[in-house]
Amino acid sequence: MLVRAWSHEPAEEILARVLKSNLLNKQTRARLADVYRRAFLPRFLKGPIPNAWTLVRPLEDAEAPLRLVRPVYYWLTALAEPLLGDFCREVLFAQANGVRRETGTDDVLSWFASKGCPWSADVSKRVARGLLAALRDFGILEGKVRKRLAHTSPPLPSLAYIAFCLRLQGANSREVVLHKDWQLFHLSPDEVERAFLHSHQDRLLEYYAAGSVIQIQFPADSLEEYARVVTR
Numbered sequence: 001m002l003v004r005a006w007s008h009e010p011a012e013e014i015l016a017r018v019l020k021s022n023l024l025n026k027q028t029r030a031r032l033a034d035v036y037r038r039a040f041l042p043r044f045l046k047g048p049i050p051n052a053w054t055l056v057r058p059l060e061d062a063e064a065p066l067r068l069v070r071p072v073y074y075w076l077t078a079l080a081e082p083l084l085g086d087f088c089r090e091v092l093f094a095q096a097n098g099v100r101r102e103t104g105t106d107d108v109l110s111w112f113a114s115k116g117c118p119w120s121a122d123v124s125k126r127v128a129r130g131l132l133a134a135l136r137d138f139g140i141l142e143g144k145v146r147k148r149l150a151h152t153s154p155p156l157p158s159l160a161y162i163a164f165c166l167r168l169q170g171a172n173s174r175e176v177v178l179h180k181d182w183q184l185f186h187l188s189p190d191e192v193e194r195a196f197l198h199s200h201q202d203r204l205l206e207y208y209a210a211g212s213v214i215q216i217q218f219p220a221d222s223l224e225e226y227a228r229v230v231t232r
Helices: 011-021 029-045 053-061 066-080 082-096 105-115 121-137 156-168 173-177 180-185 189-201 223-230
Strands: 147-149 206-210 213-217
Touching: 011 029, 029 053, 029 066, 053 066, 053 156, 053 223, 066 082, 066 156, 066 180, 082 105, 082 121, 082 147, 082 180, 105 121, 121 147, 156 173, 156 180, 156 189, 156 223, 173 189, 173 213, 180 189, 189 206
Parallel strands: none
Antiparallel strands: 206 213
């Protein structure tokens, strides 16, 4: 909702309108302001990709379904929240390429300990449960009590859209395939290549590889145009 309401106007003016209209239907203005300050601002305005809302807004304008747009929101959130991104890369990615596919609070707590997190036991448990719940909501994990890696991969249009965003961020074709951000989705370079080959068949992009030479071409020049391609 905030992404849809945002624009290149001064942030203070937009936030004032959002607060006045109670866009998120929160009980208090303070709660809505808290969501803006703690979530939207660090993820979509001042995160590793400045003004990241502009990357996902074209999908919203194209009325992309939740299953397609959710992986893009997860990608941007994991980049801006190191706790989320690092856990996925260092723990879940290893599990995805091994035998064990279940994870739980104890696994997160052990990872916290290895990182030297200075929180109390109660705080650590709350953060661990919140981390697992967020990954479940993003479709990375599934299960109520004992979480496990989701059996399904993100939709091809979502992966193709993220690849297009990486290209806009300056990655060349080979760097796109080998990009570490695919680990957030538990995808190895070989799996990424297979996804791109299927995307080629679906005319989401053109993928060519000959040895170490890789070329990826997209049927659009702008995010707005490509959002229409992936949501067609």
